[in-house]
Amino acid sequence: MGKIIELKNVNKWFDKFQVLKDIDLEVAPQEKIVICGPSGSGKSTLIRCINRLEEHQEGNIIVDGTELSESTKNIEKIRAEVGMVFQQFNLFPHLSILDNCSLAPIWVKKLPKKQAEEIAMNNLKRVQIDDQALKFPGQLSGGQQQRAAIARALCMEPKIMLFDEPTSALDPEMIKEVLDVMVDLAKGGMTMIVVTHEMGFAKEVADYMIFMDEGKIVERAKTKDFFENPKSERTKLFLSQIL
């Protein structure tokens, strides 16, 4: 199987502090990967490098056959193919949920308004908030907002979805509704990279688990092996604390 995302020897610094150290990662189409690790370990930075919200200084990142570098002219095109869901939802508060979803298809993919709104409604139905389409983000609960944000990313019909701690800012009782949507998405065959601490979710959908600490990938293993038979001491310690 071909690789849709390839990271080779990626290094990144914030000033003098090295946040990513020699990261190698390959993701095949339709694979689901869950990244976990203590805070400050570089998980978020790693996936933000994949759609170049952060720039890496060394190594190669190749997304869907295009290498990301300073001279990448069509970075917008790559970003349109990589959906991203943020911890803080980042919905556009001045637009209705429907407009949030249809804006990028209309202006970036140049779809006619009618078609874009149709796609938007379909995706809102998929995350089960089509009845909230005409409301503004401020009128929705956190869980609904995060589902709207997922729908917004899906409207661009991305090949890859990145999730940056999608449930960390939610009330406990809203976490499930968001995870359900993500499980549904995973079963639909989407390529997903998820940074999360929800180990139940990881066990259910992940093909591979990645454990990061201090900017390095400490362990990469099949989900079952990762939980039942972790190799490194650091992983064992982390799992014992979190499970």
Next chain:
Amino acid sequence: MNLIAKPSKENIKTYVPTGLFLVSLSLLDVFANAFFNLNLMEFLPSQLSYFLPLILGFIGFYLIRIEFSGVRYLDILNKNINSNNFNALLTLFTIFIIIKSIPPMLDWFILEANFVGNSKDDCTGDGACWVFIKVWFNRFMYGLYPDAEQWRINTAFLILFAIVGISFFASEKLKKYFILFLIFVFPFLGIKLISGGSFGLEYVESAAWGGLSLTFIISAFAILFCFPIGVILALGRRSSLPAIKYISIGFIELWRGVPLITVLFMSAVMFPMFLPDGTFIDKLIRVLIAITLFEAAYMAEVVRGGLQALPKGQYEAAKSLGMGYWRMNALIILPQALKLVIPGIANTLLALVKDTPLIFVVGLMELAGMIGLAKTNPKWLGMAMEGYVFAGLVFWVICYAMSRYSQNLEKKLSTER
């Protein structure tokens, strides 16, 4: 201290009527004094009669200050204007000043003022001479614009109001075209109509323009141009390209650091010296450019405040959806940032309108300038007060309307319901 019981719910039946009576008595005394020149307390020694209203009112307010009296209006009154001794005093002073100042104001503005006549000699009363405004009204509105051609200014403004009026009731789709017409076509059409020189219209040089119509023309053009320039400067100042960034900073800091009056003077006197011989730019246009660039620098900083108030996540979300720089700013960032800074924008635009009188330094006379000119007319000496009160009222009406409009806009655009 126990001479009289503290006001409380027990003695409410006696204290409240007594207190109210004392307060009314004190107000009545001041009222009679102010309006009818009577001194009801004449029988008292002069010092005491002078302070008596204050003392009576103070005691009265003390007596009715009953906490949780259960009487709704009394509670509201106590809470708002009578919460303690100091506030009671402030309340009394304020009421006294208002009562005292009404009669002389009334006298000056209306009762003793003169409305009919054609010259200064018709003003025989002690109050304002509104004849001055009446006689000069035409000049205050149109400046030195020829009387026979004034219909052109009227037509231009009538068209403007008509379009604005119609677009209020038009459907959303038509509204867009009306607004585009108002911004991109009408200003130049209107200027052509007023300046003339073609289509059989007589040419009227801009030096003859003036009065309130010039105030409007300058304000409208300056607002129209300073807004987009300001937005671009604000974006430029936050640009990641050093050249654009430092040019923007330099521009903003240069124009913000110089007084408007200097800028206007330079635009009128010094700027032509740098032009090659034979080229000529109309003085009004030079002044307009100067005011526009000056206010754009302020606008830029206001807009930048809005840009900085937006969370970084908004930029990231827009980028992650594949939007480039211009789409991100036009669709996501600016709509939110501008909404945030509507009060600041209104502030800047109000200041702009009120800065227009400064164009007198280059010899252009808008409303305040025309008044300044009229009051130095030998036949109308001593009319400064009437003139400037009139100018103040007109400017206040304009600015208040703008302020209300900005508040409405803020409410209409609010999505955090």
